[in-house]
Every structure is written in structure tokens, then in C-alpha cells.
Amino acid sequence: MSDGFEDQVDDDTMVEDDAVAEDDAVADDPAADDSAMYDLDGDGVADDVMVVGDETYIDTDGDGVTDAVLTADDQLFVDTDGDGVLDSEFIDANGDGIVDEIHTDTDGDGQVDQIVADTNADGFIDTVAVDSDGDGTIDSFSLDTDYDGQVDTQIIDEDGDGIADVTLTDTDGDGNLETVTYGDDSDNRQDTGFGTNVNPS
DSSP states (O other), rough: OSSSSOOOOOOSSSSOOHHHHHHHHHHOTTOOOOOGGGTTTOSSSEEEEEEEEEEEEEESSSSSSSOOEOOTTTOOOOOOOSSOOOOOOEEOOOOSOOOOEEEHHHHSSOOEEEEEEOOTTBBBEEEEEEEEESSSSSOOEEOOTTOOBBBBBEEOOOOSSSSOEEEEESSSSOOOOOOEEEOSSGGOOOOHHHHHHHHOO
């Protein structure tokens, strides 16, 4: 994993063309081209769109293959690696139009094993939670606690008991993580979050 979070969460997840939305003639025409409403990859070219029932199928690169599906309840599922399988869910938790979390199945087993999040709504990733052993529970957190774009804290549950065992911390901002080991509650550290099921039924 990189020492920093340089990737900006895409705030162009769903771009509405006001001219299209406000044009009654286009809105009332069932054959109207809705592709101008979406540019998920931010390349400045409108994505190809096909609406089937309550779901919107989006082809971001124009190759004729669906890359994303928007459901009736505004859940956005995306094929991030181009293998034809929808592997990520983009979530706008607070409804402000900016993606706050991305849930990803990185190994293609059908289970979420990585969650990246923008916890302070500044448009940049500051938290990565990982299920490293595929048991369905989070066992590692990488955090940018001061929001400077660099990881300064990593917390690991090595034995899967739901209690943090190792924390790596950059206390002086030099980019180096120092190690502190703990495995009980005598240190008064907050251990909640570990053991969280990333694939709730």
C-alpha cells in the first residue's frame, strides 16, 4: 500500500445536464438521448446510457460493454478493472453528490474486502479499511488523521480477535511510521471497528 492518499474521490460521479433536464421536449421523448447526463470517467465525453426498467446501464468508454449500473435507489455499481464484472459500489452517504465511500471486491470472490472513505467530505480519501484474509471482517485500517494526503496511522488486528494488536504511527510527520504493540484495553485505546463485517447479510 502506498504511503499516501493522492487519489481524489471523484466528485463527478453523476453530472446532470440542466439543459436536458429542463427541456420538456427532450424529457417527454422516450427516445431522447440521456447520455449527456453522465460522465463517470470525467473524460469530458458523455457516457452511453441505456435505461431498462428502474436501472440505468452506463458504458463509460464507448466499447459497448456496461461499466456501471445505477439502481432505482441511486446505488452505483462499477466495474473498475474492465473485466466485465461489477466489483465496486460508490456510496454518497450524506446525499451531497460527492462519493464518500467506495466498497470494492479486489479479488473477484464476490465479497467486499476493501473500503476507502472520505470521512471529512473534503473530496480526498483519508481512510482505507481492509479485510486482508478474506474472512469477511476488517482487520486493518490505514488512516490520514491530519488530512495532509499522507498515511500517518496504520492499525492491524493480527489474530482476527477483533482487538487491535499493532499500531504504526508517524508522530512527527517525517513520513516514517513508528511501531506500538498492544493487545488489551489497558492502554485505553479505542479498539472498535475491528471485526466489522464488511459483507453484512
